[in-house]
């Protein structure tokens with residue numbers, strides 16, 4: 001670890017100095033954490049759009065343009081948000097799955113028919129992603145049908161200033177929020193990409209950014225054992241060098257599933273690269289998987305504990321104990337499962353999690369554990385920023401550019417050709 005820490009030193013310095021260079025470098029996403037003017041602009045649009053009293057927010061975007069928002073949304077409000085918050089339901093229109101999008105269109109139309117307002121936030125950094133633009137056109141057409149005179153009030157476009165979407169939004173008169181040029185999709189959750197929709201649903205943006213800033217502070221220390229981002233990267237890198245080519249994020253909370261999906265994209269797109277080394281193609285990458293405890297103990301644990309030794313695991317667990325619900329102690333249940341009577345589900349979960357870690361240690365399966373003190377905006381912001389810095393450090397250690405995704409263009413090019421016919 002000390003050797004890896006030494007190797008990382010110049011990159012740690014670059015991350016440390018990034019703030020003073022603003023948005024003019026590849027670490028631009030870090031500047032979002034202290035940009036008060038930018039946050040104010042987002043807050044103004046949030047206030048404006050809240051005044052319309054929308055009962056539904058439709059977030060049209062994919063990949064880096066919606067995964068971070070989904071992660072924070074679910075972590076803070078749990079998996080049943082739409083049932084528990086009927087005053088502002090949220091839908092994510094990402095894939096071009098006709099059945100799925102039709103369902104959202106129907107839900108939106110039903111709100112409009114009842115005389116309620118819906119808000120469409122189209123998010124695309126490039127402004128030309130097929131899925132996003134196709135879905136946006138559908139929701140825009142719905143708005144035009146029901147509010148032909150003032151439909152533009154119900155649209156917010158979040159995009160790069162040079163994109164074609166920006167030009168269209170300007171021409172149409174939609175509210176516009178900028179994604180700074182050097183802030184890449186999967187590093188953009190603390191830009192308007194995440195902050196606008198999260199602000200609309202009441203997330204404390206100040207706390208979120210404070211948590212993220214705290215991660216920047218703890219991830220720029222020169223001492224590897226105090227530098228959480230570097231330490232985490234070093235553990236994953238050392239494991240990869242030892243043949244552990246799969247990285248499993250094992251989250252012990254149903255509300256953190258989307259956080260796992262967000263990290264999966266961050267790792268896959270940032271590190272999975274092909275490049276030419278003296279005319280030889282070199283392929284690099286760590287395959288990220290996501291598991292949810294305790295559910296996946298009953299699906300993949302056998303493989304993880306008994307299968308090939310090719311995985312490094314990061315457990316993410318909550319350090320919060322809930323008194324409720326508690327098992328009622330029904331006499332007829334006493335003989336079914338030993339020693340659970342009268343206990344809270346939280347304490348049963350803790351015992352299972354403790355058992356899992358012991359089993360991993362006994363089976364000699366390497367892991368690290370991240371304890372989240374609480375599932376609040378501060379700690380979720382801190383964890384996500386920590387993981388983004390970890391990815392910058394991993395990119396440096398693996399000698400790849402963690403900010404680009406050249407091969408994703410391959411499918412986009414072929415898709416466009418097929419659509420042209």
Ligand code: PA5
Pocket residue numbers: 062063064065123124125126127128129132184185186187269405
């Ligand atoms: O991380 C990335 O850059 C990608 O996952 C993009 O976010 C994704 O492809 C969507 O692109 P865009 O925001 O340009 O529509």
